[in-house]
Amino acid sequence: MKKLLLLSAFLIFACSSDESDSSDNNSNNTSAQKLIESITVISPSCENTYNLWLFYDNQNRITSFQTQYYETNCSVTNEDDNYDIMNYQIDYSENIISLSANGSSADIPINDDGLYDDTNLTFVNGYLISATGDAPIYNPDECGGTLVWIDNNLVEENTYSNTNCSEIRTTTYEYYDHINPIPFFRISWHNYWGTAFGMTGVFGNQSQNLVSKTTTSYGYKNFNYQLDGDGYPTVIYVESFDNNNNTASRYVNYEINYIE
Numbered sequence: 001m002k003k004l005l006l007l008s009a010f011l012i013f014a015c016s017s018d019e020s021d022s023s024d025n026n027s028n029n030t031s032a033q034k035l036i037e038s039i040t041v042i043s044p045s046c047e048n049t050y051n052l053w054l055f056y057d058n059q060n061r062i063t064s065f066q067t068q069y070y071e072t073n074c075s076v077t078n079e080d081d082n083y084d085i086m087n088y089q090i091d092y093s094e095n096i097i098s099l100s101a102n103g104s105s106a107d108i109p110i111n112d113d114g115l116y117d118d119t120n121l122t123f124v125n126g127y128l129i130s131a132t133g134d135a136p137i138y139n140p141d142e143c144g145g146t147l148v149w150i151d152n153n154l155v156e157e158n159t160y161s162n163t164n165c166s167e168i169r170t171t172t173y174e175y176y177d178h179i180n181p182i183p184f185f186r187i188s189w190h191n192y193w194g195t196a197f198g199m200t201g202v203f204g205n206q207s208q209n210l211v212s213k214t215t216t217s218y219g220y221k222n223f224n225y226q227l228d229g230d231g232y233p234t235v236i237y238v239e240s241f242d243n244n245n246n247t248a249s250r251y252v253n254y255e256i257n258y259i260e
Contacts, residue, residue: 026179026180033060033182034232034258035060035258035259036183036199036256037053037258038053038054039052039054039191039195041190041253041254041255043251048070048190049069049070050067050068050069050191050192051066052066052196054196056259062090062200063090063091063092064087064089064090065196066085066087066088067085067086067088067191067193067195068083068084069190070083086193087101088100088101088196090200095109095117097200108202110202114201115204120133120134120144123204126205127147127149127205129147130144130145130146133160143160143161143162143165144159144165145157145160151208152205152207153173153208153209154173156171156172156173157171158170159171169217171214171215171216172214172216173207173213173214174213175207175212176212178209178231179231180206181232182233182256184198185199186198211223218243219240219241219243220240220243221239222239222241223237224237232258233254233256234256235253235254235255235256236253237251237253238253239251
């Protein structure tokens with residue numbers, strides 16, 4: 001799987017806060033979490049659907065998962081665009097997590113804290129704060145970056161890019177007061193193998209609260225949630241805005257089901 005597809009798209013939306021130790025529903029308290037059974041991403045503009053199904057062992061660890069992409073109403077729709085279900089396996093051993101699919105596999109070293117054991121990644125108190133250009137999981141430009149945490153919430157992410165890594169791309173994060181009770185998964189426009197793998201916790205603690213807005217030099221995204229009676233998100237609404245106007249240029253919905 002090309003060394004796990006180089007683990008390229010890093011799961012940044014990382015999350016956590018001073019309140020985390022006192023909240024049984026905090027995303028970093030895995031023993032108290034509801035288990036996510038499936039995540040479906042729906043793009044209303046084109047009716048693309050991305051499915052992710054998760055399976056666990058008796059320690060509530062993800063041991064296998066399935067992904068699927070299905071397209072129903074796009075101008076480029078044809079049979080080749082609708083993919084079969086892909087099956088992945090995660091195996092745990094001492095200081096190693098192995099991910100395999102279609103006969104290929106990759107071993108990821110894990111330290112005693114359950115974090116990705118890579119000299120190019122720096123963790124402080126369980127939070128990822130920097131990555132060098134030699135850490136392929138961080139970004140495809142291989143320039144590295146830094147993360148800034150305040151009260152255990154990720155508030156700023158700086159990634160470096162360009163041919164000589166001279167350009168800094170900054171993303172800032174704002175939050176609701178609602179506690180984030182679910183493991184991190186990247187809020188993008190689709191699910192893929194990295195969505196499930198990031199939920200194993202190898203990239204460190206998460207933010208304490210549910211994100212409300214992310215801002216870059218190009219625009220911003222607004223996040224709204226539909227919660228169940230226990231405060232767990234069942235639907236996440238994401239709208240993307242360009243800096244040149246105040247209308248949503250792109251939007252997507254996440255639907256989450258939990259194991260009862």
